[in-house]
Amino acid sequence: MTSILRIIGQRVALGALTLWIVSIIIFAGIQLLPGDIATEILGQSATPETVAAFRKSLGLDLPVHLRYLRWLGGILHGNFGTALASGRDIGELIAPRLFNTLFLALSAAIISVPLALLGGIVAAINRNTFIDRAINVVTLSSISFPEFFVAYILILIFAVHAGVLPSLSDVDSTTSFVDRLTAIALPALTLAVVVLAHMMRMTRTSIVNLLGNQYIETARLKGLSEWRVLVRHALPNAWGPIATVVVLNMAYLITGVVVVEVVFVYPGLGQLIVDSVQKRDIPVVQACSLIFAATYVLLNLTADVLSIVTNPRLMHPK
Structure with a gap:
């Protein structure tokens, strides 16, 4: 029984490590998408001041690693954030x-x-x-x-x-x-x-x-x-x-x-x-x-x- 529990513990740890690596890949892949998210949402007619304010409200003015840590920390606390299209809580x-x-x-x-x-x-x-x-x-x-x-x-x-x-x-x-x-x-x-x-x-x-x-x-x-x-x-x-x-x-x-x-x-x-x-x-x-x-x-x-x-x-x- 002890050996089985040890093996299961090793597999769980490996799964958690795999999921963490996948989360980095997902976040990095999203960041590499072409175009600016704020401009796409607000439209081409938005003023630079409006775009800058919107980017700040989304946290896009922060460095990439800080945005990732904020996103990962929210997920670990059960908070997926807010949907941009509808303004609803993503979990709901x-x-x-x-x-x-x-x-x-x-x-x-x-x-x-x-x-x-x-x-x-x-x-x-x-x-x-x-x-x-x-x-x-x-x-x-x-x-x-x-x-x-x-x-x-x-x-x-x-x-x-x-x-x-x-x-x-x-x-x-x-x-x-x-x-x-x-x-x-x-x-x-x-x-x-x-x-x-x-x-x-x-x-x-x-x-x-x-x-x-x-x-x-x-x-x-x-x-x-x-x-x-x-x-x-x-x-x-x-x-x-x-x-x-x-x-x-x-x-x-x-x-x-x-x-x-x-x-x-x-x-x-x-x-x-x-x-x-x-x-x-x-x-x-x-x-x-x-x-x-x-x-x-x-x-x-x-x-x-x-x-x-x-x-x-x-x-x-x-």
Whole structure:
């Protein structure tokens, strides 16, 4: 237990260091954007005195390192600042958008994870058969298509021709749970199709690698059915890499929703960051980027810890 806690502590410290480096990159990248923020917001007709006063109110007259320390200190105290476009507190602006993104990612995971596990198990049991090859063709095809292409195909089928699902995912705080599920059906299905193939192929590969082991052959010689051998002997040893790839795809579902949210005009964090970039609302862009980075680092940390806990050999590297 002590070694596990030590390893988790090391991974947490490494994740915190990674996030700090990412925060520097985000801040520096925003500062290197062409043009002057104050002039962009006030317009070309603003007088130099007005621009200077506005820059001072935003803290843009301070050196870069002081602006970064002020921004980082505010975030550590839970203060993301104020949005330039609306004047609202960024935390209050982001909270409902973050909930919408998490709800969409969770819905896509509920669709994709069971299908990936089932498809991977079926492909592993029927390896080198027509079923296995058909599943491989489907998964490779879904990996090859970008998200926006899958989204437009689903819109064409289910919204335009069938007319059973809405093409725009318009939700707010007053939307009921059933209406919310209906509204996010197409974007959730799009994300599920995108991540399904990777998880399914990893599940198949992990199980196939285990089916050739001696203890699996011993279980078969005892007269156990193939499904019982798979469930009781193969799957428990395959959960490590499967859980890792599932968590990594969850990270993608949350941080990779920008394109899908823009296509379906879904009011999530991805749509917010795109709108903020168009409005040159720099504080909101920085906050959204850092939240995406923190989510990705946290889920990658979770995947790393899961791989170590489920495989004791990784606890004693040589």
